[in-house]
Amino acid sequence: MEFTEERSVVSPEWVSAWANLMTGMAALLAGWAGMRGLNAWRAETVGRRKAELAEEVLAGFYRTRDILTWARFPISDADQGEIPQGDYELEKSEILAPVSRLTKESQVFSELRASRYRFMAYFGEEAARPFDEIRAIHNEIIDSARDLARTHDQEAAGREEERDHLEAAIGWGESEGDTLKKRLDLAVKAVEQTCRPLIEERHKARRDSIL
Secondary structure, three states: OOOOOOOOOOOHHHHHHHHHHHHHHHHHHHHHHHHHHHHHHHHHHHHHHHHHHHHHHHHHHHHHHHHHHHHOOOOOHHHHOOOOOOHHHHHHHHHHHHHHHHHHOHHHHHHHHHOHHHHHHHHOOHHHHHHHHHHHHHHHHHHHHHHHHHHOOOOOOOOHHHHHHHHHHOOOOOOOOOHHHHHHHHHHHHHHHHHHHHHHHHHHHHHHHHO
């Protein structure tokens, strides 16, 4: 009895199809790896920008807090320069001192407001509310000083409560019950809670990359 050995012959078409399949899979894997790398790069870039913005904004809030605190310090700018003649002019100068101080630092507040929309884009509208509070405090100090200067030579009878409120806004009230200072501190604290974790994470990443 004779046995015939059959050999399987792989056709060229099958070899070509297999090669094309392997090439396609390799391209797919390369594309997947590339997308992962691109997404990681994008995430790293966005994270770096958020951290940089957080540092910029938090530093800006610290600076504006110091400026607003100094603006309300109860001492006339006349003590550092030309002294107005007469008690009336001296008192008016003391009342308007916050306006003068804030006007000199107007660029700082403009820069802070300019970063508000970028901050909102990265962190959300709710996180950007302290910007509005800083602006409200700034405006309240200026408006109160101007109202006091305009009416300080008028009879205060019947307007004691209003006058006390205006004087408190420019820093002439009791420090223990200074609601404007409390609002300022809360605004800065809110920004710290948003920015501080990102800043610390970035600094930690820098330290780890050096080690």
